[in-house]
Amino acid sequence: MKRILLIEDESSVVSFIRKGLSEEGYEVSVALDGNQGTHMAMTYEYDVIILDIMLPDKNGLEICKEIRIYNKKVAILFLTALGTAENVVLGLETGADDYLVKPFKFIELQARIKSLLRRTDPAQLAPVAEPYLYKFADIELNDLTKTVKRGETVITFTSTEYRLLLLFLKNPKRVLSRTEILDQVWGVDFDMGTNVVDVYVNYLRKKLEQNNALRVLQTVIGMGYVLKDE
Incomplete structure (x- = not known):
């Protein structure tokens, strides 16, 4: 219970x-x-x-x-x-x-x-799938140890931020809509009535873009967000 x-x-x-x-x-x-x-x-x-x-x-x-x-x-x-x-x-x-x-x-x-x-x-929770290392540009996520590095810098995330970043790393260069993100990260298939996705994307950006690092989370107006380094 x-x-x-x-x-x-x-x-x-x-x-x-x-x-x-x-x-x-x-x-x-x-x-x-x-x-x-x-x-x-x-x-x-x-x-x-x-x-x-x-x-x-x-x-x-x-x-x-x-x-x-x-x-x-x-x-x-x-x-x-x-x-x-x-x-x-x-x-x-x-x-x-x-x-x-x-x-x-x-x-x-x-x-x-x-x-x-x-x-x-x-x-x-589903068992961890292989491979457990996800890399994009200079970002590396180890899903066994639940650690994230950008370059040589270890970055600490909350559990929700971590799941959101993992979703983007599993879908590099693919535009993810807010509805899809809500479903995959929050487990709901309806509009939560808030800008919670936008808020958490901004959280990720602040942590990933420390020391003037290149922005990799891009906004696609009217569609959602995409992980790319171009």
Whole structure:
């Protein structure tokens, strides 16, 4: 049984989510304020944490940052009424894996949770295929050790950034649409309603283009992105 921590102070939302997820077979724990949520997230093990931003005592952004200091693996989903692009970017930058805006449909929340679990549960991951080394220009990714180098510089990526880079390295010089990227990296085949793909491509660019390195992730206007060195 997968364990979910819901950190939310709206009783109607708590009741709706807990009932729906319990019926789907999840074990749901609830924290009604920021301090309680932080304590539970640090004390017990969960597969997914669903986190509001506007909470009593401590906001969700602070909680997410604190969790990520000690736990890099647990999947974190922001569920909040703050739906501007700036809020989405800020939420992802604190370490969240996904961001869903209220009001929402339960079927979409359920799909997001399943996608997060597929990405974080080793039992559901496909075995590493050979070859495990992916190279493009001066970039080298070792999918056994999960390390990435550009030239002689080792670059550290979050799990989502890593999966996105691996997708591009597996498809060099091929234009990938945002929809295809969402499907392959986030495991959803519908529009997430945010510019999450654009945000993460920019994250990759910033890390790959340190020390004035050549840009290899190119934008194809109206179509998507492509990995090329021309």
